[in-house]
Amino acid sequence: MNGSKVLLDVENLQTTFRIRSGFGAAGVHKLKAVDGVSFQVRQGETFGLVGESGCGKTTVGRTILKLYQPTEGKIVYDGQDITQMDQKAFAPYRRKMQMIFQDPYTSLDPRQPVSEIIGAPLTLHKLVSNQAERNERVRELVHMVGLKDDHINRYPHEFSGGQRQRIGIARALALNPEFIVCDEPISALDVSIQAHIINILEDFQHRFNLTYLFISHDLSMVRHISHRVGVMYLGHLVEVAEVNDLYENMRHPYTVSLMSAAPIADPNVARNTKRVILQGDVPSPINPPSGCPFRTRCQYADEICAHVMPQLEEVSKGHIVACHHML
Amino acid sequence: MNERLLDVRSLRTNFLTGGGIVNAVRGINFHVDKGEFLGVAGESGCGKSVTMLSIMRLLPDTARVQSQGILFDGVDLQTQKMKYMRSIQGNKIGMIFQDPMTCLNPLYTIGNQLMEPLQIHKKLSRKEARKRAAEMLDLVGISNPERRLRQYPHEFSGGMRQRAMIAMAMSCDPKLLIADEPTTALDVTIQAQILDLMKNLKQKFDTSTALITHDLGVIASVCTRVIIMYGGLIMEQGYVEDIFYRPAHPYTIGLLKSVPSAGERTQEQLTPIPGTPPDLMNPPPGCPFAARCSVAMKICALAQPELHEVGDNHAAACWLNHPKASHMKGRLEV
Numbered sequence: 001m002n003g004s005k006v007l008l009d010v011e012n013l014q015t016t017f018r019i020r021s022g023f024g025a026a027g028v029h030k031l032k033a034v035d036g037v038s039f040q041v042r043q044g045e046t047f048g049l050v051g052e053s054g055c056g057k058t059t060v061g062r063t064i065l066k067l068y069q070p071t072e073g074k075i076v077y078d079g080q081d082i083t084q085m086d087q088k089a090f091a092p093y094r095r096k097m098q099m100i101f102q103d104p105y106t107s108l109d110p111r112q113p114v115s116e117i118i119g120a121p122l123t124l125h126k127l128v129s130n131q132a133e134r135n136e137r138v139r140e141l142v143h144m145v146g147l148k149d150d151h152i153n154r155y156p157h158e159f160s161g162g163q164r165q166r167i168g169i170a171r172a173l174a175l176n177p178e179f180i181v182c183d184e185p186i187s188a189l190d191v192s193i194q195a196h197i198i199n200i201l202e203d204f205q206h207r208f209n210l211t212y213l214f215i216s217h218d219l220s221m222v223r224h225i226s227h228r229v230g231v232m233y234l235g236h237l238v239e240v241a242e243v244n245d246l247y248e249n250m251r252h253p254y255t256v257s258l259m260s261a262a263p264i265a266d267p268n269v270a271r272n273t274k275r276v277i278l279q280g281d282v283p284s285p286i287n288p289p290s291g292c293p294f295r296t297r298c299q300y301a302d303e304i305c306a307h308v309m310p311q312l313e314e315v316s317k318g319h320i321v322a323c324h325h326m327l
Numbered sequence: 328m329n330e331r332l333l334d335v336r337s338l339r340t341n342f343l344t345g346g347g348i349v350n351a352v353r354g355i356n357f358h359v360d361k362g363e364f365l366g367v368a369g370e371s372g373c374g375k376s377v378t379m380l381s382i383m384r385l386l387p388d389t390a391r392v393q394s395q396g397i398l399f400d401g402v403d404l405q406t407q408k409m410k411y412m413r414s415i416q417g418n419k420i421g422m423i424f425q426d427p428m429t430c431l432n433p434l435y436t437i438g439n440q441l442m443e444p445l446q447i448h449k450k451l452s453r454k455e456a457r458k459r460a461a462e463m464l465d466l467v468g469i470s471n472p473e474r475r476l477r478q479y480p481h482e483f484s485g486g487m488r489q490r491a492m493i494a495m496a497m498s499c500d501p502k503l504l505i506a507d508e509p510t511t512a513l514d515v516t517i518q519a520q521i522l523d524l525m526k527n528l529k530q531k532f533d534t535s536t537a538l539i540t541h542d543l544g545v546i547a548s549v550c551t552r553v554i555i556m557y558g559g560l561i562m563e564q565g566y567v568e569d570i571f572y573r574p575a576h577p578y579t580i581g582l583l584k585s586v587p588s589a590g591e592r593t594q595e596q597l598t599p600i601p602g603t604p605p606d607l608m609n610p611p612p613g614c615p616f617a618a619r620c621s622v623a624m625k626i627c628a629l630a631q632p633e634l635h636e637v638g639d640n641h642a643a644a645c646w647l648n649h650p651k652a653s654h655m656k657g658r659l660e661v
Binding site: 052053160162190191192193194195196198199202217219220221223224257258260261262263264265266267268269270271275277278279281 | 370371484486487514515516517518519520522523541542543544545546547548567568571572581582583584585586587588596597598599600603
């Protein structure tokens with residue numbers, strides 16, 4: 001993975017939402033969902049993004065695909081700055097950058113049969129010249145994700161959750177993309193079905209040299225599928241490293257507590273693991289704490305954490321951490 | 328320790344629907360011992376929640392519950408009137424539901440909802456109930472309880488709502504606490520807080536707990552005994568070590584293999600279970616797992632094996648290690 005080129009380069013990405021609560025100008029608040037996030041993803045790599053709900057991981061994924069316009073920062077895809085591109089100029093990139101959504105129940109149009117859900121993008125991007133060609137490609141895609149011919153004319157409500165997620169994957173693959181944002185693709189599924197979806201994703205990565213941004217809160221799945229992992233907290237990236245490096249030599253106190261909170265499906269290991277249980281909830285991103293965002297729940301926090309925002313620094317090759325008291 | 332608090336005998340629950348009868352629970356026997364932490368695991372639709380709701384008699388009118396006895400604390404709940412059930416719901420049996428947002432009434436304050444069971448079951452006055460409610464909130468780790476009692480559910484975060492639910496369920500000193508996916512809607516860090524809290528409360532009050540979940544990691548970290556359900560039947564039950572280290576049913580093995588093991592990132596692929604769960608409107612005559620089982624035999628499609636002992640307090644429902652099948656040698660590897 002190290003030799004391949006940088007496909008996606010995100011620099012100081014910020015996404016701010018304006019929120020109204022109450023009347024007039026005083027009621028408008030700014031919510032910094034993503035506050036200065038930088039990372040790179042190489043071709044053929046899976047970059048895992050983990051964190052609690054509300055930490056901004058989904059917003060990062062959506063901003064990269066320009067479903068949200070970033071407030072500041074730069075998104076460079078394959079050497080091309082796409083940050084300020086208008087929709088028309090961005091259209092060819094839409095073909096290369098796809099998304100698999102979290103909820104397979106709401107991300108498929110209930111009024112469209114599978115042939116239309118998968119086929120529409122093909123026509124839209126003029127990848128097929130006639131109906132026969134389109135049908136052939138839809139059939140091929142449906143087979144690729146493990147569904148059958150007679151599924152093609154059915155509607156989403158006729159499928160189970162796992163099958164719907166397969167349709168979502170087929171739709172994302174229809175345009176021969178290079179880069180796919182997988183936004184919690186398995187969290188709505190049963191355990192026995194999750195493994196199917198993960199295997200399909202891994203298989204396609206090998207076959208088509210796909211690059212994934214894999215967003216999830218399931219730390220063991222992230223460990224299984226990712227090459228590198230970034231940990232987010234309250235809009236900030238607090239630690240990034242190679243997957244085994246991160247899971248074995250974690251340096252940020254938040255990473256440590258997040259990892260120790262993850263349930264392990266092994267009773268002896270689970271019983272002997274010392275847990276660092278965080279107190280309280282994630283602070284509101286409308287009114288984030290000064291200095292380090294994690295200081296309100298961190299057992300090592302002191303004076304400096306309240307005043308100075310820690311910067312990301314490289315502690316070993318490819319391992320960056322933002323903390324004043326790294327472990 | 329081995330005194331039985333709840334003993335359920337051949338429980339069957341059917342739902343009458345427009346399309347036919349759904350056999351959600353198909354004759355299961357199980358028990359909860361005093362002071363134990365029981366885990367009930369299985370995929371969605373396997374009947375784990377319906378089992379608990381049947382016992383509590385909280386199902387809608389379309390449900391038909393039959394059994395040969397639901398003994399709770401020496402009383403057969405099956406024969407009791409609704410009035411008796413009302414008197415133990417939220418009193419001797421506490422329940423925590425999956426989604427705390429939809430289970431708390433948005434129109435009443437937390438205090439109001441916490442005080443209600445205390446006033447009804449424990450016959451406390453308003454003042455006493457308020458005091459006790461504040462103590463309970465404090466116990467589950469909500470700071471500033473007096474002020475919190477006056478707030479509404481929307482002013483609480485997800486984790487705090489679940490804490491409030493636990494406080495409500497624990498407020499009348501229940502003998503049995505049923506927790507139906509209490510942490511599924513929560514983040515891992517909050518999940519760890521809630522599980523830790525449940526473990527502590529269990530130790531403090533010696534409440535028996537039945538935890539329903541689909542997360543094997545949660546089971547491994549808190550439960551002492553486990554029931555694995557599939558297709559409305561119990562596939563395997565036993566102590567947590569037996570289930571995780573010496574699983575005797577191919578379904579349990581499949582479940583364990585479909586989650587990544589804690590350890591190095593490997594190139595090894597996960598082993599998913601092929602196929603989908605059976606349609607409980609037309610359950611198969613044989614083992615419900617036969618169609619997805621890689622070691623299924625002829626008999627598996629014809630008859631469902633009953634649960635039989637495979638070790639000390641360890642039982643499985645599989646023809647492979649059934650006493651009548653004496654040819655099996657070595658351990659089951661699927």
